[in-house]
Amino acid sequence: MSIASPSSHAASSRPALKPLDTALAELLAQAAPLSGxxxxxxxxxxxxxxxxxxxxxxxVPAHDNSAMDGYAVRCTDLAAGTLLQVTQRIPAGSTGHALKPQSAARIFTGAPIPPGADAVVMQEDCEIVETLEAGGASAAGVRIKALPAPGQWIRRRGEDVASxxxxxxxxxxxxxxxxxxxxxxxxxxxxxxSPVRVALFSTGDELVMPGEVPPSQMKPGAIYNSNRFFLRALLQRLGCVVTDLGIVPDQRQATIAALQGASQHHDLILTSGGVSVGEEDHIKPAVQALGELNLWQIAMKPGKPFAYGQVGSAHFIGLPGNPVSSLVTFLLLVRPFLLKLQGVDQVAINSIAIRADFTWARADKRREFLRVRRNAAGGLDLFSNQSSGVLTSAVWGDGLVDNPAGQTIAPGDTVQFIPFSALLS
Missing domain, CATH: 3.90.105.10 (Molybdopterin biosynthesis moea protein, domain 2)
Incomplete structure (x- = not known):
């Protein structure tokens, strides 16, 4: 899908935005599966x-067996209302003997089919009666009320798994x-x-941990560090071993020290915040001082700033600081990267075509990921505030609409929906 071109003035001052699919392909090209x-x-x-x-x-199964509780029979013995003598009982875990003509075997689910039997009649289609044998003794008999087809209710040897x-x-x-x-x-x-070993930290002097400062005592400009909580949970859901390094101050040397230490015993260093190019964004120069860095401006909304590089032998990924941007870039870029590191062969993200029950009139030059929720009528509703700082949109919603650049949406349009359930598993 096309991405709107920036103005000629902007193009001369900074690189063009990189399409998401291109960025993902470049990222995955770096994700050689770990050997452990x-x-x-x-x-x-x-x-x-x-x-x-x-x-x-x-x-699997290891032998022909009954799929029902009922009676094993020989189809050639049967006509409507046929009465057969019950000559054996075969529970699961035991074996029977060859079925004689004009007889039936009481059989239970999972039990081996006795030699000679070629169908099972479920017990609901049978009537239990007593028959008289020679000499006046009574024996159990069964009347077959519904004629079976050969092979009925028999699970064949190896039909699930063949040796x-x-x-x-x-x-x-x-x-x-x-x-x-x-x-x-x-x-x-x-x-x-082996699990991927990930070092996680946040940057930003404005960040405060819940529990350390009550809301009433928060300084102007301070915010609670929400990213640390959902990123750590996402990493653990993917089976990673996480070392949480907390919040690193907005200082060049502190950032370098954190990166250098994390690179010693981890496969990936993941950070949130500090990947822009402001004076207080120290991630870029710190990574460059220790290794190499690609800082991408991705043509996606939310989540434009994204960084990939290496510090020593460790991969480095820097996510944007806004919580929804951080969440969406993790799900669409970091998750497939981590899966490939683990050796997963299929990391593609699949979407579902669903009807939009909302209006989106503001076409953007970037590819957008809108927070939506399925409704009782089978369509999608849109969260009212799509700001990258509104984390409630991801709690209210149950997925994302992948909306191409330059595209508006009207009620009744078919859109591509990515469920959170698929991204969070």
Missing amino acids: VETVSTFDADHRVLAQDLVSSLD GAVVLRQGQRLTPAELGLAASIGFDKLVVT
Whole structure:
């Protein structure tokens, strides 16, 4: 999608804004997967990333088995109302013997199908009766009220997983269902990539930690450090090991010292604030003094200022200070970067086409990410204040509309929606 060009005067004084997709591609090109691996219990592997393919050494299920509680039968024995003698009982975990003609086996869900049987009739379609055997003894019988088709309610051996199949591939980020699948083929431990070690700090003399100063005693211009809380939580959700270095003063040497120390034992240094070019923004010269830095002005709103570089062997990413800008740039840029560092092979962000039930008349030259919420009618409502400092918009909303540069929105238009649920998992 096209990005509006800056004026000729602005173009002569600063670089053109970089399209978001270009910035993401350049960022991901730097994210070589980390080499470390570790073995963890399958119980503890949720959200971890597989470091090797998982190959099954068995069929799942291991034998033809019943999908229902009912009766295993031979279809050739049956006509409407057929009465069969029940000659065996097969619970799950046991095996039966060959089914004789004109007989049925009482069978339970998961139990192996006895040789000779080719269908299961669910118990709701059967009537239990007593039959008289020779000599006057009574025996259990079953009348089949609904004729089955061959194969009915039989789960075939290997229909879920075949022996020798690659069940889960290297680079997959594990979910609870995948943990269950790994366990079903006998894996109680999994080899996963080592977590990314992240050093996190904020810059800004205006920042105050909640609990240190009550609201009534806040100095003019002071604000509580909200970014530190949501960035740390986002990193932990992605399985990172986080070292929280707190708030670094707006001083060149303090910033250099924090960066230098963090680079020693971390894969990534993540900061918020201080990535503009003002006199009190010390991140840029501090990173340049220790390593290298690319400072991008990205054609996105919110979240224009963004920095990537290296300090020693550690990656460096600097996020903007405004909370919504910091949140959105993390979700759209840092999250896929961290996933790729962990070896995840699919990091693309997918959007959903949904109807807009709002008006957005102010087309911007940048690509916009609007905070919205799904409504009961299946459309999207817009939060009234889209300022980059209004964090309540991200709490009220349940996702973002990815709106192209120069695009207005009218009620009924189809827009691209990115759910927070997908970005926060």
